[in-house]
Amino acid sequence: MNIDLEAMTLAELRDLQKQVGRQIETYEARQRQKALDAAKEAAGQYGFSLKDLVGDARMPKPAIAPKYADPDDKTLTWSGRGRKPRWVQARLDEGRSLDDLAI
Known part of the structure; x- marks a missing residue:
């Protein structure tokens, strides 16, 4: 795909930038989901859940005592x-x- 950026208006360039940003986000989300599904499948082959192996990823940070x-x-x-x-x-x-x- 070859886009002539020089011929585009500022509005068109900004719109393109938004579209590219959205595509990057959805691509990363799809890849993340694929990796998570593969990890769950691999853990399942050994009789574990992914949570069994990595624990709860949302552990709260410990409170810091006041000084x-x-x-x-x-x-x-x-x-x-x-x-x-x-x-x-x-x-x-x-x-x-x-x-x-x-x-």
């Missing part, structure tokens, strides 16, 4: 991961350190 708490309101906690909450930044701006907020 810091607001001295004025102990319900405000932070694990020390990710962006600093506003209350932490406010305490740091007051001149306190993270050691002062440690649990």
